[in-house]
Amino acid sequence: xxxxxxxxxxxxxxxxxxxxxxxxxxxxxxxxxxxxxxxxxxxxxxxxxxxxxxxxxxxxxxxxxxxxxxxxxxxxxxxxxxxxxxxxxxxxxxxxxxxxxxxxxxxxxxxxxxxxxxxxxxxxxxxxxxxxxxxxxxxxxxxxxxxxxxxxxxxxxxxxxxxxxxxxxxxxxxxxxxxxxxxxxxxxxxxxxxxxxxxxxxxxxxxxxxxxxxxxxxxxxxxxxxxxxxxxxxxxxxxxxxxxxxxxxxxxxxxxxxxxxxxxxxxxxxxxxxxxxxxxxxxxxxxxxxxxxxxxxxxxxxxxxxxxxxxxxxxxxxxxxxxxxxxxxxxxxxxxxxxxxxxxxxxxxxxxxxxxxxxxxxxxxxxxxxxxxxxxxxxxxxxxxxxxxxxxxxxxxxxxxxxxxxxxxxxxxxxxxxxxxx
Amino acid sequence: xxxxxxxxxxxxxxxxxxxxxxxxxxxxxxxxxxxxxxxxxxxxxxxxxxxxxxxxxxxxxxxxxxxxxxxxxxxxxxxxxxxxxxxxxxxxxxxxxxxxxxxxxxxxxxxxxxxxxxxxxxxxxxxxxxxxxxxxxxxxxxxxxxxxxxxxxxxxxxxxxxxxxxxx
Numbered sequence: 001x002x003x004x005x006x007x008x009x010x011x012x013x014x015x016x017x018x019x020x021x022x023x024x025x026x027x028x029x030x031x032x033x034x035x036x037x038x039x040x041x042x043x044x045x046x047x048x049x050x051x052x053x054x055x056x057x058x059x060x061x062x063x064x065x066x067x068x069x070x071x072x073x074x075x076x077x078x079x080x081x082x083x084x085x086x087x088x089x090x091x092x093x094x095x096x097x098x099x100x101x102x103x104x105x106x107x108x109x110x111x112x113x114x115x116x117x118x119x120x121x122x123x124x125x126x127x128x129x130x131x132x133x134x135x136x137x138x139x140x141x142x143x144x145x146x147x148x149x150x151x152x153x154x155x156x157x158x159x160x161x162x163x164x165x166x167x168x169x170x171x172x173x174x175x176x177x178x179x180x181x182x183x184x185x186x187x188x189x190x191x192x193x194x195x196x197x198x199x200x201x202x203x204x205x206x207x208x209x210x211x212x213x214x215x216x217x218x219x220x221x222x223x224x225x226x227x228x229x230x231x232x233x234x235x236x237x238x239x240x241x242x243x244x245x246x247x248x249x250x251x252x253x254x255x256x257x258x259x260x261x262x263x264x265x266x267x268x269x270x271x272x273x274x275x276x277x278x279x280x281x282x283x284x285x286x287x288x289x290x291x292x293x294x295x296x297x298x299x300x301x302x303x304x305x306x307x308x309x310x311x312x313x314x315x316x317x318x319x320x321x322x323x324x325x326x327x328x329x330x331x332x333x334x335x336x337x338x339x340x341x342x343x344x345x346x347x348x349x350x351x352x353x354x355x356x357x358x359x360x361x362x363x364x365x366x367x368x369x370x371x372x373x374x375x376x377x378x379x380x381x382x383x384x385x386x387x388x389x390x391x392x393x394x395x396x397x398x399x400x401x402x403x404x405x406x407x408x409x410x411x412x413x414x415x416x417x418x419x420x421x422x
Numbered sequence: 423x424x425x426x427x428x429x430x431x432x433x434x435x436x437x438x439x440x441x442x443x444x445x446x447x448x449x450x451x452x453x454x455x456x457x458x459x460x461x462x463x464x465x466x467x468x469x470x471x472x473x474x475x476x477x478x479x480x481x482x483x484x485x486x487x488x489x490x491x492x493x494x495x496x497x498x499x500x501x502x503x504x505x506x507x508x509x510x511x512x513x514x515x516x517x518x519x520x521x522x523x524x525x526x527x528x529x530x531x532x533x534x535x536x537x538x539x540x541x542x543x544x545x546x547x548x549x550x551x552x553x554x555x556x557x558x559x560x561x562x563x564x565x566x567x568x569x570x571x572x573x574x575x576x577x578x579x580x581x582x583x584x585x586x587x588x589x590x
Binding site: 156366 | 522578587
């Protein structure tokens with residue numbers, strides 16, 4: 001007799017491990033997709049080799065992506081890139097090259113992940129793939145190497161916080177504002193060791209790209225993963241991308257949650273995370289008018305086509321404020337191409353923006369793009385505003401939606417995106 | 423993994439993220455671990471590396487090691503000679519990474535630990551003893567899976583013991 005129903009993460013880990021488990025249990029489960037990028041030393045490939053391992057468990061399940069420093073800005077970075085290429089050749093594994101895009105965008109875009117999958121990668125924002133109704137979580141290189149060698153990894157089955165999104169976002173308010181609001185509400189430690197399960201009619205109203213923006217940032221609340229439901233929108237998104245049947249995983253009605261949070265989307269306004277913590281969130285009005293010198297649109301949080309569309313709609317026919325810089329980094333090469341076709345890139349260039357190499361450009365200081373000077377303020381669509389995150393500990397980072405960033409670029413001050421959306 | 427440690431306490435607050443432990447810029451620029459270790463906590467406590475001696479202990483509040491998944495963070499702490507990190511709670515990826523590379527993490531109430539006091543940690547007995555007044559703070563027990571990895575000495579040794587890779 002079962003004690004009670006299961007959450008999505010309990011179902012995925014029960015099914016994968018072949019055990020009937022609930023929150024608190026520890027299981028070993030096979031990994032469906034595992035990937036490593038160039039942002040961390042040692043690389044997964046280096047640790048694998050240093051362990052004396054010979055062959056990856058399954059070359060189809062292992063992927064490498066060169067995204068964190070796509071311009072190969074230093075000799076040491078170039079050396080890492082060369083190592084990754086050599087490893088891919090030796091092991092027969094897929095490698096996405098410099099400029100193809102950020103790991104999370106590519107892994108989704110190219111159809112590596114299906115509902116019910118377990119995904120690990122050496123990047124804390126691996127939780128993005130929860131938008132595919134999968135269990136996706138960040139790990140370090142030792143855990144990834146364990147996965148590459150054995151095909152499996154141990155997991156503690158997390159407790160789940162249910163997040164019910166109700167209604168529809170008002171004009172000028174975006175998915176980024178939802179997850180920033182949640183970061184402020186729950187705090188940087190609010191979901192540590194836990195899963196977030198998103199549900200409610202509000203999720204159905206969000207596009208897959210918007211859902212990815214939300215799941216991308218659940219790590220900023222400490223969460224192990226954030227999982228979106230499998231609905232018709234997700235099936236339509238995945239149909240052309242993945243092979244085989246799509247079997248979604250839904251929670252049981254009598255599943256147990258450690259906390260339930262409701263967000264009424266209709267009442268939400270633009271949010272902003274102030275320096276130097278992602279949970280230091282307030283409604284944008286609180287800092288409206290704060291001078292900014294740099295604006296950045298991109299990263300795995302907000303570099304997708306809809307994000308660029310929202311920014312282009314505000315920048316169309318206008319130019320950014322004197323003394324401002326605006327960097328736009330499309331999340332992938334195919335997003336870049338689509339943005340060219342849609343005319344967004346022309347809009348950005350005419351407005352005075354620079355277009356950066358697709359990938360993690362201008363997200364962390366490790367990309368060597370857009371490092372601010374002492375005392376400068378940056379408004380960015382990235383997911384982290386830690387002191388020094390963009391390479392200079394004496395600068396100040398504000399996190400906001402692409403619309404807020406575009407509007408702020410026009411005036412050189414932090415703006416309320418609602419006033420700029422036509 | 424070492425079960426008994428003694429060193430001076432260096433106290434940090436809540437939510438010490440892995441970018442603070444070692445910045446993105448430094449971790450991609452510097453390949454040599456010894457040189458990288460000199461940059462430990464650079465952005466929030468310049469010259470921290472010069473203040474510490476071998477065996478010293480980092481003390482945190484809640485959510486130590488949050489943010490990026492970089493395993494470089496515990497690697498650099500260990501390389502700098504820190505013998506353990508004591509905190510009220512750890513971010514989960516950092517926790518796994520530290521255990522995997524053999525850096526002891528200790529979960530206990532750190533409210534009363536003061537900067538510069540000598541700490542004695544005994545993980546077999548399960549306490550952190552404060553040098554200032556001899557008070558013993560109980561340590562949260564480790565889950566079996568973590569104990570197994572700790573007693574093996576980290577992920578590599580565990581994979582060797584399990585026969586997945588050869589001993590070198």
